Amino acid sequence: MKKRNKIIYWIATIWLSLGMISTGVVQLIQMDEEVQKMNELGYPAYFLTIIGVWKILGVIAILVPRFPLVKEWAYAGFFFLISGAIFTHIAVADEIINYFGPLLLLVLTIISWFFRPADRKF
Template identity: 60%
Template sequence: MSKRNKIIYWVTTIWLALGMFSTGMVQLTQAKDGPGGAVSMAHLGYPPYLSILLGIYKLLGVIVVLVPGFPLLKEWAYAGFFFIMSGAVFSHIASGYAIQEIFPALLLLLLTVISWYIRPANKRIMKTKLYASEPKS
C-alpha cells in the first residue's frame, strides 16, 4: 500500500470513527438534538428504542474497525455502517429533509465506502488455498 493510500485510509477511517462514535453516543444517550437525536428519529417516524440499538451497533462497529485484526468482523462492521447510513440518507430524503440536513449521513456513507475500499490488505478477508485451487467458472 502506497503512502498516499495509507494517509487516505487513516484520514477517512478516523473521520468515520469519530462520526459514528459521536452519533452513536447521541443515539445511545437519547439526546434530543444532533444528527440521529431523539427529535430527528421521531420526525422520521422511528421508535425511541431503535436509537439505542443503532447507538450500540455504531459503537461496536467503531471498536471493530479501529482494533487490529478480525478481518471478518471488519467486513460486518463496514456492511453495518453502509446499511445504517444508506438507510439514514433514504429516510431523510423520503421525509422531505433539506440537503443540508441530509449531508451528515451522506458524508458518513461516503467515508464508509472510501475507508472500506482503500483498506490495507491485512484488514481484508484473505482467500485460502482451498479457494485458490478451485477451477474458475
C-alpha cells in the same frame, strides 16, 4: 503509492470513527433533539439505543487489528445504516441540510473500506 493509500485510509477511518462514535453516543444518551428527529422520521425512540450500540461496536471492529471478517460486517453495517438514513430523509422530504452528515459518513465508509490495508481485508 502504498504510503498514499495508507494515509487516505487512516484519514478516512479516523474521521469515520469520530463521526460514528459522536453520533452513537448522542443516540445512546437520547438527547432531546435526537429523539424528536427520530419521531419526525417515523422511528421509535428505542431505535436510538440499537443504532448507538451498533455504531460504537462497529468502530471498535474496524479499528482493532486482525478479525478481517468482522471488519467486513462492520463496514457493511455502516453502509446499510447510513444509506438507510439517507433514504429515510428522502422519504420524508427532509431539508437538504439534513443529508450532509449521512452523505459524508457514507463517503468516508466507502473510502475507508476501499483503501484498507491488505492485512485488514478478508
